[in-house]
Amino acid sequence: MKFTSLLLALAVSASPLSQAAPAKKPGKKSAQSHSKAKAKAKAKGARKAGASVAVPAAVAATALTAAEAGDAVVFSESEAVNAFADEVALRHGFPRAELAALIGQIRYIDTAVQLVKPAPKGKPKNWQNYSRVTIEPIRIKAGVAFWNQHAAVLARAQAEYGVPAEIIVGIIGVETIYGRQTGRFRVLDVLTTLAFAYPEAPNRAARMAFFRGELENALVLARKSNIEPLSLLGSFAGAIGMPQFMPGSVLAYGVDYDNNGSIDLRGSAVDAIGSVASFLVQHGWQAKQTGPLVYPASVSDDRAWESLLNQGLAAKFRAEDLRAGGVSTSAVLPANQRFGLIDLPNGPDPTEYRIATDNFFAITQYNRSYFYAMSVIELGRAIRQNRP
Structure with missing residues (x-):
């Protein structure tokens, strides 16, 4: 993660809704909050992850102890992780031995744990500062180039979904500067870490259940896409590709917009464009409302x-x-x-x-x-x- 993105990430939790929990009240973020907030809120089902697989209550309620959740944690030795693997194998037909071998390669990521912790309260939110960070020359210049390069696809998405090209371009720009900052964490590492070693918080049980669902979704997505599970890279919260979709969102809202037989939000700007438009339409976008937002x-x-x-x-x-x-x-x-x-x-x-x-x-x-x-x-x- 680049230094600028890290600065943005570290201040996110000034917003109560950046916790990626099923909260209902809208919130606002501090000026430096964007990178971390996007991953968290995406985790929320804002963004998109409405397709998370249900996790049995007995599994969701089990967490690693504070002693286990350290740098030396070995997920393959965790009863909670192995119970989860048993459920996933039964539900989706994964060979249990293959899951065991995969879990043996998954690592605890302390950075993910630290970044999801709430920041100290007290710093006032400031829209003007936030907008100066997100609406700046680098993103604008990159956005012009992205729009020019994909003008025909953006026009097609606007015609088919009713979502203006500038909104699609705005989202991909705010999320990853058009694929420049998609995250370097192994998705299975961070999802497993947050699913089984989430830090103490009032919403800890709900957050762990969410990330376990997304861990299951990531395994299903990798098999469906015929890719090596550990090759999936993303944000510290497991969001993937140019539009930063959680795995469940890729399954639910992803679109093979370039018609090549697969949905690739990491390498295909065309699929990213179609998937952003698809997500918005399935979350209430009204094509008939053509005036200002x-x-x-x-x-x-x-x-x-x-x-x-x-x-x-x-x-x-x-x-x-x-x-x-x-x-x-x-x-x-x-x-x-x-x-x-x-x-x-x-x-x-x-x-x-x-x-x-x-x-x-x-x-x-x-x-x-x-x-x-x-x-x-x-x-x-x-x-x-x-x-x-």
Whole structure:
């Protein structure tokens, strides 16, 4: 992981929703939070991993002890790991001896454990700082080149899925700078580590169950794709390829968009483009909504609008509901459409507000963060404006 990405990763847990847990309230990330947040939120089912395989409760509740979860841990000697392997072998027909041999090669990754730990509280979230990190010249220049190179495929995806090219380009740019930073961890190593040695946290049991499901998905994906399981490389949380899909998301939403007989999100930009569009459509993207994804908003001093905030990642309110709550905009909102109110804190400076549409909230299903969705939108816009 490059130094810049590491800096982004280390501050992620300032956002309560960056924990990749099944939380429902939307959150915002700190300026340096992107890399770690994307992997976590993707782990969440934001992003995408809605296809995680169910893990038996008895297995999911078992974890390595603190003494076992050290640098010298040997997963092949863990009762929990071996019970999990028994279940996977029965459920999917994997030869048990082959699983045993594979587990013997899997290593504990302390870096993954450290990066999923919550960061100390207290640092205020700052949208302007965050946007300066994610919407910057390197990504914009790379995005222009990516769009120019794949203009025909992006146009096809926009026509077939109804997702604008700039949104697809924005997501892949924010995620990995168009494949430049896809992660160097062996996916099976980090998924096994987080599935069986997740650090102490209030949501530890849920997180371990999630990662065990994704470990199972990774094994199924490797067999389905006819690739060596240990050759899968990704983020510290197991996200794969240009769009950083968790293994379950590849199985559920991945698209063979270049029609070569396989889904390759690591080496095929065409498959990545189609898969991002597929994910968004299956998470609420409305092709018929062709206007802006967000509108500028002002809020009244009486703060009646506070009840409209944090109402889930969905557009629930009519324009008249927003007006009654003291929310105004200079734009003309489309009739017969629902909206949500989002806030973008700026540390000590005034918070910004936006009126968000269904399609904005579809992006938050990719990563459960207002900051993330706004950065995708603004990066895509900047790239479009910088194209010849």
